[in-house]
Amino acid sequence: MISIGSEIPAVNVTVVTPEGQEAAVASELFAGKKVVLFAVPGAFTPTCSAHHLPGYVVLADEIKAKGVDMIACISVNDAFVMKTWGEQQNAEAITMIADGGAAFTKALGLTMETGDFGGTRSQRYAMIIEDGKVTTLNVEEPKQFEVSKAETILAAL
Structure with a gap:
């Protein structure tokens, strides 16, 4: 499993854009940014739908104010x-990424x-990723929702 200090793998993902979608390499997408x-x-x-994504939508401005380039x-x-x-x-302030074949998820x-x-x-x-390297990693236990929510990540920034 990926861990703190690991580099984001060079795996293809699909970034959703207002115009449609575009292929990207995850390591390149997150390079040079705080994400x-x-x-x-x-x-x-x-x-x-009720909590995870909406939490980041509501707190997007506060998260970005901490020097985050991309959520x-x-x-x-x-x-x-x-x-x-x-x-x-x-979720206009959130970059939506599709991992349709689970390549990124498997690589992690x-x-x-x-x-x-x-x-x-x-x-x-x-x-939290800084210039392509994982600096914070919060993985939830099954059926839990505490360590990955927006409020927890905002506090970690």
């Missing part, structure tokens, strides 16, 4: 789902198998 990256098990799921949400969903979910959540060692819920998904986590 808060949080992962959810699935777009439109209860905790993710990004990643999920093992396709770009179309991430775009629609971001629009419905008014943060997958979980959910069976009929959706198969391979991401564990719930949040990390």
